[in-house]
Amino acid sequence: MKVILTQAVPHLGQAGDQVDVARGYARNYLIPRKLAVEATATHLRSLQQLKAQGRQREERLSQEADSVAERLRSLILTFARAAGDQDRLFGSVTSSDIAEALAEQGIRLDRKKIVLEEPIKAVGRHAVPVRLHRDTVASIQVQVVSESGSVVF
Incomplete structure (x- = not known):
């Protein structure tokens, strides 16, 4: 089952990563603890928007630091x-x-x-x-x- 991590999970990935995990692991552990969401088209679109916003914020912070x-x-x-x-x-x-x-x-x-x-x-x-x-x-x-x-x- 494909999920998108909402937080860093040891030995699995960082927040925003799309990973493939066992269905039971996703439904019984990751999703109930809000560590991940199911990788639906809606969630993938929102992930792309969040990544774009993060890149813009990172670029702005870098310019301010310079x-x-x-x-x-x-x-x-x-x-x-x-x-x-x-x-x-x-x-x-x-x-x-x-x-x-x-x-x-x-x-x-x-x-x-x-x-x-x-x-x-x-x-x-x-x-x-x-x-x-x-x-x-x-x-x-x-x-x-x-x-x-x-x-x-």
């Missing part, structure tokens, strides 16, 4: 923090700090998209990657200066 990436590449964020003798910060610059600074610049990003392995704890210039979309990664220049005013490059 435009934000261009803005981020030309941006340098500067943070002033208290530092010790060896240019080690007493605090740190975290992804939340970077997200707040970007929001002040008019760029709203979730802090989870900022790929910071560990907080920045040294004075200087750091390149911080930002994952904007599945295929789009931009790099922000973050400059950390000592509150006393010395800049290290």
